[in-house]
Amino acid sequence: MNLTQAIKDKALESGFDHVGICSAAPLEIERYLLQEWLIQGCSAGMHYMKASFENRVSPASLLEGAQSIICLGKHYSPVKQSSPYKIASYAHTKDYHQTLKPPLQRIEDYIDELTEKQVNKISFIDSGPLLEKAYAKKAGLGFQGKNTNLIHPAKGSYFFLAEIIVDIELEYDRPLNISCGTCDKCVESCPTGALDKPYWLDSNKCISYLTIENKSAIPPELREKVRDWIFGCDICQEVCPFNRKAPSQSEPENSPEITLQSLLEIPSEKRFKEIYNEWPVIRAKKTGLIRNILNASGNLRITDNFAQIRNLANTSDSEIIKEQAQWTLKRIKPFNS
Ligand code: B12
Ligand code: SF4
Ligand code: SF4
Structure with missing residues (x-):
């Protein structure tokens, strides 16, 4: 051979x-x-x-x-997904x-x-x-x-x-001669307009960037559009006809629980790293995930953690979390009565 x-x-x-x-x-x-x-x-x-x-x-x-x-x-x-907060499939x-x-x-x-x-x-x-x-x-x-x-x-x-x-020569394959054709579903479905032009993604607007790589605040004008995603985004893949046959699975039992409560109980970024060491969510860090959950809670009007959110809005050491919690609080306050 x-x-x-x-x-x-x-x-x-x-x-x-x-x-x-x-x-x-x-x-x-x-x-x-x-x-x-x-x-x-x-x-x-x-x-x-x-x-x-x-x-x-x-x-x-x-x-x-x-x-x-x-x-x-x-x-x-x-x-x-069974949790109200969405995490990208990968x-x-x-x-x-x-x-x-x-x-x-x-x-x-x-x-x-x-x-x-x-x-x-x-x-x-x-x-x-x-x-x-x-x-x-x-x-x-x-x-x-x-x-x-x-x-x-x-x-x-x-x-x-x-x-x-x-550094050796091997036999080479050829690119496939196939394209999206007239389909435009992903471009139409992207909630933030990150795919304003086909084949061209602006990371500044992409939920995947905003919830994973971004170490700053989520820009206020995009917060609603990030919807219920707390880590990554699959929308432009979910709508793609080429994924229709992809076999789906339920959440694996051992995938880590991520709630505001569970994250706030972790004392430090170092400890967070140890706990989530084997999981991709580690990339967002504890601060990033808390920011993202707060944002999604505001969008979903989840009031379960009202007291904790109010506490973060008043006393968090992180300016990013404090400001995001204040934003969230404004959105859920009328629903907490
Ligand atoms: C930076 C990065 C990101 C950034 C930017 C994404 C992007 N599209 O560039 C962010 C954080 C947003 C991101 C998100 C995601 N990522 Co990412 N990311 C990367 C990374 C590290 C570099 C990508 C890169 O070079 N971008 C630069 C731009 C210029 O590349 P491009 O978009 O492909 O640009 C080309 C097109 O514009 C094209 N083009 C322009 N005009 C035209 C016209 C025509 C007709 C055509 C055909 C092409 C074309 O030419 C450009 C140059 O090739 C790669 C890993 C790596 N080392 O490559 C993973 C990678 C691309 N990511 C991956 C994944 C899984 C994701 C997510 C699905 C994760 C998630 N669920 O949240 C999302 C998908 C978002 C999306 N729709 O792309 C996988 C993709 C696997 C795959 N099957 O494609 C990779 C390859 C990682 C891996 N090893 O598996 N990612
Ligand atoms: S990953 Fe989400 S936000 Fe990013 S381009 Fe796809 S649909 Fe848009
Ligand atoms: S949804 Fe899939 S097939 Fe349709 S344009 Fe987007 S990438 Fe292409």
Whole structure:
């Protein structure tokens, strides 16, 4: 069996659902589009997107002599949510940055077993500075939808991406010749207008950014539009016809409980990190999650925690939480009688 096929077989055997391989040549069109996206300020407060610009479009800047990229996809299921507060489906499974490391390592070890020459390689799961969707698209893993996610024509978009850059030449796959066509559902459904233009996401308005990466207050004009989401957002995937066949699951029993009460009982950010260590919600930090729950409580008019919210509005050490609690209080006060 040839090397390319052996690597692909190993990737599937290791638990990945998709594998495709492309050349590690620098991206030219995407370089321009990414630059434009950054100039327009669409990366919001994610300053690391600018800092690592060259790495994103030029794999040789990440691995000397980079020749090929093995692109991998791992599906997760959309979740039927039972809590009034919504958490993006991917965050109901344990942190993929951690769980996908061992299967990735198995593929890397296998490449070493198969090849006589020392193969230099480097692997990434999201956290790496590589334009992952663009390379995965090149490797035929899916097409890029108007919601900007990579979509597999038969299995939808609920999958993570990972990749291994290697300094050997392999056989390359081709991009798929498929598109959204006339569908516009995600653009029409995005509550904040983050997808004002198809294929173009403004992070400043995206609920996923506002509730996860954003370390400041949620801008007042967007608070209502964030609705009941407290970590991430799945709306532009939920409405996508390509996800109709994605098998959904109920919330896993061991997924962490996140309520205002449970968060306020955690004494520090350090302790929060220890408790949620294996879960994606760790990214928002304790302060971010409290801010998000307060915002959703205001939108849902949930009055159960009225006394705690009033307390936060008067005495919180965090200006962000204090101000958000005051906003929430104004919205729920008339309903607390
Ligand atoms: C920054 C980031 C975010 C930001 C910005 C999102 C974005 N669309 O850029 C925020 C915080 C908002 C975010 C949210 C989410 N993210 Co995110 N994110 C990233 C990260 C770290 C970088 C993405 C990036 O480079 N953006 C830069 C812009 C310029 O890229 P782009 O949108 O793809 O831009 C292209 C288009 O504009 C396109 N284009 C422009 N015009 C046209 C015209 C046509 C015709 C076409 C075809 C294309 C096109 O060209 C550009 C360059 O390629 C990647 C991991 C990585 N290292 O790549 C994960 C990643 C993209 N995220 C992921 C996920 C799962 C999510 C969420 C679903 C999580 C959630 N449920 O809340 C949401 C989805 C929101 C959405 N609709 O995109 C997955 C996506 C997997 C997939 N199947 O696509 C990734 C790949 C992480 C991973 N390894 O699994 N994310
Ligand atoms: S994740 Fe939500 S807010 Fe962001 S683009 Fe999609 S629908 Fe809009
Ligand atoms: S909802 Fe429609 S337009 Fe949006 S990504 Fe899916 S197919 Fe494309």
